[in-house]
Amino acid sequence: MAQTEVTLGVDIGGTNTVMGYVDRTGHIVGDVTMPTHAHQPADVYFKRLHECAETLMNRLQNNYKLVGIGIGAPNANYYKGTIESAANLSWEYVNVVDEIKKYYHIPTALTNDANAAALGEMLFGAAKGMRDFIVITLGTGLGSGIVANGQLVYGADGFAGEMGHTIVDPNGRECGCGNKGCLETYASATGIRRTVQELISVKMEANEFQKTSFEELTSQMIYDAALRGNKIALEAFEITGRILGIKLADSVAHTSPEAIIMFGGLAKAGDLIFKPTKRSMEEHLMRIFKNKVKLLPSGIQEGNAAILGASALIWNDLEKISR
């Protein structure tokens, strides 16, 4: 029987690593999760990764032929195949592609999670057939992947797509990156928590959030409160959307995408975040761009995004090679 070609999609997280074999249609034929144990040396990690992938392949009874490996990881550099000073991983500098080559002799590529998410949407999700679009991931921070002319924009150094660190207010909130007023200090799960804190400082009226510490406060709590009609929660979503919309209008002025796809924890708030973002984006767009740019949720089933994104990276590269 002919073997179906699959790629291995791997997402390296600070806590867990998920991986799965994916065929060209975006079907995950098998997947598994292993703890990352990021405190162990990198070569130990990649040995475990290989064992885990082999065990999974054996379970699939050799019906599949592995043709490439795609990896999504924080602070990954596509050009160099490296992970550099990632906050959640103890490896200061690892050449991931070299580590993989110890075990496999097939095309391997690495990029950050937001870029992988963008390629996932292009091959398997909401951006199928689009040549110009942007994916925003609204998690703890704000990541982004930009596609122009049908190609992911890596930039001169492989680090393009850092929209989370465009500047909302040069005198604004302190950001983990060392600058002030970065977009992700407002528009992310952490950002909306900070906005609730700010609103507590501004408002007089009693509010349930006055009983919760900043540490205890989660974006899920803000979402739940907004659904119950809590004023501060609702205003926090409005403010988040307004700020995000202004900066998305800036992004549209750069690359004029057909769509912007919002993804990740905070995007799951649905209309609560999509409506004010869309309204603000439209308000701040130049006339020539108004009512043209779609603001879409991810088209990929929750839980599959990390594996499909990493797999899309290498499927996309394999197609470039074969052209």
Place this chain on the structure above:
Amino acid sequence: MAQTEVTLGVDIGGTNTVMGYVDRTGHIVGDVTMPTHAHQPADVYFKRLHECAETLMNRLQNNYKLVGIGIGAPNANYYKGTIESAANLSWEYVNVVDEIKKYYHIPTALTNDANAAALGEMLFGAAKGMRDFIVITLGTGLGSGIVANGQLVYGADGFAGEMGHTIVDPNGRECGCGNKGCLETYASATGIRRTVQELISVKMEANEFQKTSFEELTSQMIYDAALRGNKIALEAFEITGRILGIKLADSVAHTSPEAIIMFGGLAKAGDLIFKPTKRSMEEHLMRIFKNKVKLLPSGIQEGNAAILGASALIWNDLEKISR
């Protein structure tokens, strides 16, 4: 004798149209200027343009073979080959490529002046060999052309690269586009004039600019005064550079260019504008981008930029076709 291949580069301005035949090395073998007479119908204009180009070619004694026509024009759409509602031209909507086809049966392409300038720098100027860079034109307004992965970014609708209308302050200066606080209301020849007006309103100390009306005030006067050490003029350049630098840092976070090339009237102020812009950009860049992005003046001889940019557009397209 073998004929040298040339393209015709045409720049359509509100007052004058300049055109010239350009060989593949960027040498202008002959050029001419004609009044645009934008109040006349478009078909009359393109008949005159053809006559003018033919007269010039005859003067060149048939040593050249015309292989393509590239046109730079305000509000030009590359995909559709049209000019739409350009402020300085009375033609509400013209399909330029169709008009040209009445006279020539060779590849013809059209884009806006900033995009043409970017391609001019890539083929003949400061961006030779670069695959990721941005060109900013600092004239009456602020135009931009973005190149990523070696290709000009036109976006989904052909209008990408409107960095002049990214937003510095949503409650800021009124812009001709209908929005508020657009970058070009601060960083352009007009923007620096407005900044001088604002400084007059803020400062007490007597200053020569208090004797000049806003209408009379030119960016050249501000430049001359700055060279004489005029405090308001110097501060206006500082402010312009600071604001431009913040927004350029945002642009770097999008596409991570190898260089940003500044071009046009205000860029001729040299260090007066380059130094504060560079300082502010570096200050506001994410750490991973610091001290990597070059801020360069145009590499094209003044006066040739419009023709070379338009010519580069079609040379670039012809190379894509032949690949």
